[in-house]
Amino acid sequence: VVDGASVYTSYMRDGGASGTYIRLVSGLFRYYPDLGGWGEIASGSVLVAGAVQFGGLGYTYAVATQADALAVAETVYGGIYYRSVQDAFGAMVPGSTITLINDVNRQLGTSKACVLDLGGHVLSYSGDIFEVYNCEVTIRNGTIRELGSGVSCFKLSANGTLNLESDVSIEGAAGQNTNCFYIPGDGATVNILGADISTTRIFSSNWPQGVSVSVTGAGKYPGEILWPGIPSPASGTIAVAGGWWNEDPSAYLASGLEGLKVSDHGESYAARGFPCRYHVHSGAVDSGIIVIVR
Numbered sequence: 001v002v003d004g005a006s007v008y009t010s011y012m013r014d015g016g017a018s019g020t021y022i023r024l025v026s027g028l029f030r031y032y033p034d035l036g037g038w039g040e041i042a043s044g045s046v047l048v049a050g051a052v053q054f055g056g057l058g059y060t061y062a063v064a065t066q067a068d069a070l071a072v073a074e075t076v077y078g079g080i081y082y083r084s085v086q087d088a089f090g091a092m093v094p095g096s097t098i099t100l101i102n103d104v105n106r107q108l109g110t111s112k113a114c115v116l117d118l119g120g121h122v123l124s125y126s127g128d129i130f131e132v133y134n135c136e137v138t139i140r141n142g143t144i145r146e147l148g149s150g151v152s153c154f155k156l157s158a159n160g161t162l163n164l165e166s167d168v169s170i171e172g173a174a175g176q177n178t179n180c181f182y183i184p185g186d187g188a189t190v191n192i193l194g195a196d197i198s199t200t201r202i203f204s205s206n207w208p209q210g211v212s213v214s215v216t217g218a219g220k221y222p223g224e225i226l227w228p229g230i231p232s233p234a235s236g237t238i239a240v241a242g243g244w245w246n247e248d249p250s251a252y253l254a255s256g257l258e259g260l261k262v263s264d265h266g267e268s269y270a271a272r273g274f275p276c277r278y279h280v281h282s283g284a285v286d287s288g289i290i291v292i293v294r
Contacts, residue, residue, distance in 0.1 A: 028052065029061040048073060049091075050083025074104045089114070094135070100142065109155075111135050118142020118168070128182060129153050132160035140165040149176040152204055158185030166194030166217050179204040186210050194219045194242070201227060211236030214254070215243055222246045222275035244276035259283055 022039035033039075033047070041047060046069045048062040073081035075088045075098055082088040088098050089110045097115040103122045109131035115138045116130075123129060126148035130139075134157055146153045153170055156162060162181075164170070172178030178199040181190060186209040194217020201224035203213075213236070225238075225247050239254035250262045259282040266277060 024063045026063050026065075029063070030058070032061055033063070046081055047079070048081045048083065049087060052083075070101060074102055074106075075100050105147075107131075109133060110137060113137065115140065118144075127151050128155045131155040131157065132162050132188075133157045134159050134185075136161040136163070138163040138165065139168055141167050143169045143171060145171045145173070146176070146178045146199060147173050149173070149178065152179040152182035153199065154181050156181065156183045156185055156188040156190070159187045160185060161189040161191070163191045164193060164195035166219065168195040170195060170197040170199060172199035172223075176200070183207065183211055188212075190214070191216075192219060192243075193217050196220045198222055200224065203227065207236060209235045213238045215240045215252075217242050218244070220244045220276050225249065225252070240280055242280050244274075245278040245280065246276050248278050249280060253280070257282065 023042045024033060024039065025042045025045055033041075041063055044065060045063050046066050048064055048069050049060065050062075050073075052058070052062065069081040073083055074085045075082050077088040077092055077096065077098055080091075081101075082091075085098065085100065085104055085106070086108055089108070089112065092098060092112060092114060094112040095114065096112075097117055099117040100119040100121045100123065103124070105124050107125050107127055107129060108123070111133035113135045118139065118141050120142055122143045122145050124145040124147050126146075128151055129144060129146060130137075130153065132154070137160075139162070144153050153172075154162060170180050178201075180197050180199045180202045182204045183190075188211050190211075190213045192213070192215045196219050198220070202221060203226050205227040207226075215238070219242070221243055223246060225245075238252040240249045240252040241254040241257055241260060243249075248262065248264070253260055253262065261281065263279045263281065264277060265279065
């Protein structure tokens with residue numbers, strides 16, 4: 001039983017010893033506490049990853065109660081609670097899902113394909129928030145909030161793919177000049193699958209070669225589509241097949257979809273409290289009209 005004592009030996013247990021079993025209840029550890037078959041983390045305790053300082057020394061892991069872990073961690077992956085989402089991205093296997101367990105205010109990026117489940121929380125930062133490096137990332141279930149001005153929520157490198165699902169809301173700070181996407185890389189792909197985007201504009205002035213954008217679903221887009229003065233991208237494509245828009249998206253309607261059209265509900269529509277006057281839909285009648293009752 002080690003009850004609050006500090007152990008500074010090279011090892012906690014002689015590798016050749018037999019009959020010794022270690023149960024970790026709490027404590028700080030400089031190295032990963034690999035218990036193998038001779039120990040375990042006690043019931044009610046969990047492993048927390050992330051650098052901390054104590055007594056002038058640095059530690060990388062802690063064993064703590066789940067309640068304490070939830071208070072300091074940003075995400076959990078593979079049964080380990082991570083103080084930083086970025087550390088979890090570094091540890092994850094490509095194709096994994098990372099889920100937030102708290103609101104997070106930091107800049108993130110990954111070069112591994114993954115799903116980022118916001119868990120109903122808010123990911124925010126004053127600067128470019130999330131960078132996708134040459135991989136495919138899907139984001140769902142929460143809010144991305146840009147706190148800065150003259151910056152973008154997402155940055156896509158060459159051949160990066162970003163999917164935004166319908167339960168995602170992208171916001172810009174009130175009164176700030178914000179973009180949703182900054183795309184400096186050729187061949188990037190953006191699929192907006194019904195997510196709401198309320199930044200000042202959707203795309204910044206950058207528009208490299210071969211960029212592909214698809215918009216489907218019933219998302220709301222009360223801002224500008226492109227940087228002012230840029231009527232259409234110099235290369236690449238924007239294919240709009242759904243959504244509610246503040247600007248007329250007719251120039252970007254997806255081709256090959258029978259009956260796809262834009263309904264203009266007029267300036268009075270915005271005056272009644274709904275910020276988007278244009279609706280992209282298919283069919284002879286616009287069945288997606290939203291009635292606002294006051």
